[in-house]
Amino acid sequence: MKKDQLTGKTALVTGAAKRIGREIALSLGNSGVNVVIHYRSSAGKAEKLKQIIEDSGVNAWVTQATFSKETDYSKLISNVKEVAGNIDFLVNNASIFPKADLKGLGVDDLEKNIQINSWAPFALTRSFFNQFDSGKVVNLLDTRIAGYDWNHVGYYFSKVLLARMTKMMAIRFAPDFFINGVAPGLVIPPEGLTESYLEERVDRVPLSKYGDESDVAESVIFLLGANFITGQIIYVDGGRNLLHEFEG
Ligand SMILES: NC(=O)c1ccc[n+]([C@@H]2O[C@H](COP(=O)([O-])OP(=O)(O)OC[C@H]3O[C@@H](n4cnc5c(N)ncnc54)[C@H](OP(=O)(O)O)[C@@H]3O)[C@@H](O)[C@H]2O)c1
Secondary structure, X not given: OOHHHHOOOEEEEOOOOOHHHHHHHHHHHHOOOEEEEEEOOOHHHHHHHHHHXXXXXXXXXXXXXXXXXXXXXXXXXXXXXXXXXXXXXXEEOXXXXXXXXXXXXXXXXXXXHHHHHHHHHHHHHHXXXXXXXXXXXXXXXXXXXXXXXXXXXHHHHHHHHHHHHHHHHHHHOOOOEEEEEEEEOOOOXXXXXXXXXXXXXXXXXXXXXXXXXXXXXXXXHHXXXXXXXXXXXXXXOOOHHHHOEEOO
16 A cells, blocks of 8 residues: 555554654654554653644544553544544554563563553454454564563563464454554663663674664554555564574
């Protein structure tokens, strides 16, 4: 699908107020797509982004939700439908990335990772499927799913689960829904860390460099425009997935 074929569509992007989600939302706006900006706590950033996206000539809305056990994802989708009308695309980007090793992982930690990183994207995708006739979904995964991450095991398990969910939903929600994944590698340091986090790790990347948010956004846009691809995962990681071992 060329840029002009994306024009006029509407996307819901979760965790869109900053970092990678923000870049995806901006790229969608620049491709002529109306954007529903979901946020949890970054209200000010979400409002500013809404203004920037509207200035690019499309519609934008903001919606707040804190994903947890209590969240009614079906209602979230129907609320967005009421505000924005049709939804064509869902980008499941919101995520948490807590540290934990195998010895320290508790069931509550694991459950929280699964609630936010696996169940929320799954339940949103299923509600999207139940309430609309067709659509495309991109789930943000992580290059770590190709191997092991010994330092963020709860996060790692939740993304592996989401990768399997992506493929199974691609089969069961076909032919009118396309469900794919993008698995970034070194892109931006975890919140609170500096660029040195990336620099210290580039020697583990075959292409000897780290990417940026726009590398990820480009792949998301590509998948949302593709008409013969489902159940696939694009690694946007400079080849890091080929090496299989990750120490955080
Ligand atoms: N950064 C990287 O280099 C990298 C590498 C590999 C994979 N990824 C994946 O790419 C995606 C984006 O990465 P990122 O680093 O930009 O993400 P991030 O900053 O860690 O999180 C994105 C957003 O998720 C939202 N969020 C967190 N907990 C939530 C909850 N309980 N309910 C609803 N929203 C919640 C937050 O929204 P508020 O700010 O509004 O609170 C946050 O801004 C993630 O899925 C991540 O796993 C990133």
